[in-house]
């Protein structure tokens with residue numbers, strides 16, 4: 504059952520990433536320029552982030568099975584629509600629905616993990632879920648590139664969409680909300696109920712800590728992977744196109760390799776989850792600082808270190824969900840997960856937009872011939888997000904620990920943070 508749900512998540516990550524390799528084909532098909540291409544990514548991130556709280560509430564109300572099935576069908580129809588879209592406007596509408604379907608997936612899979620696995624296994628299984636999901640990005644990079652060049656736009660995207668039909672059927676047959684119930688229902692969603700559920704989740708310092716952990720850890724990798732990594736390496740660091748592609752693949756490999764290790768570590772040392780997070784953010788900041796301060800273009804080995812360290816931010820963001828899990832009861836779990844999952848995507852959206860604006864501002868004469876200098880300015884915007892994130896993590900770590908200790912004075916080092 505977990506495997507079927509997980510495959511739907513792999514599919515969602517695949518659809519999410521499938522435009523990254525189709526940039527040139529998209530500019531030809533729709534007759535658009537780079538900024539219009541970037542609009543696809545921004546819109547997708549915006550829809551994804553905006554949908555997190557509604558989806559979380561829907562999962563608490565209707566159960567993960569129904570919402571996941573709706574998400575898989577939405578993704579499939581949207582991607583089929585994208586296959587046939589022949590104008591920019593139609594393609595944008597299709598991508599909005601890809602974002603909506605995508606937003607419905609991860610929260611449901613985490614809810615199933617939280618219901619079906621023993622608590623001591625959840626940190627590792629959560630990390631494995633995140634890790635295996637990243638395969639979708641690799642499939643989008645390599646086989647999708649081949650499909651686009653051999654089959655052309657419509658057939659390649661239709662082929663991708665058709666996988667959703669098979670998975671939706673498997674999901675409808677296999678997935679159950681709980682061992683004793685195929686589908687579950689929470690209390691009806693009245694305005695008062697929504698306000699009290701969200702208010703109660705947000706009132707937990709652990710939910711806010713989870714939000715800021717998610718916010719601070721993953722934006723660098725998400726922004727590189729979804730949009731700016733390739734131009735940064737090729738134009739900003741003068742790498743070959745092939746090496747830039749290799750760097751982005753290495754980043755996904757680092758995400759996948761670090762996931763189980765982090766899952767195991769936080770399972771053993773739950774009290775120190777935010778310490779792991781702060782150390783990882785510190786390493787990401789340090790390696791970016793070295794790259795940005797390097798005189799001239801950075802050497803290849805340093806760029807490899809950059810993507811490996813930045814990639815670890817992806818699985819580190821999953822620690823936010825674990826903190827949310829141990830701070831909220833199961834009936835509020837998905838709304839708390841929705842709040843937390845917004846963090847990294849809001850930060851990524853802000854960064855994607857800020858990099859575009861700063862590049863335009865620092866590029867002499869406009870156009871897209873961005874210079875290494877312009878990229879240095881643009882990538883430095885990350886320090887603003889890191890500063891906000893680290894400050895908030897520290898504040899809510901202190902509050903969360905104080906709350907845990909107030910409830911159980913013997914909790915230090917034992918109780919989850």
Ligand SMILES: N[C@@H](Cc1c[nH]cn1)C(=O)NCC(=O)O
Nearest residue numbers: 609633634721758817818820821
């Ligand atoms: N941080 C990601 C998941 C991840 C795990 N390993 C690398 N990335 C996340 O927040 N996922 C939500 C989603 O919908 O993908």
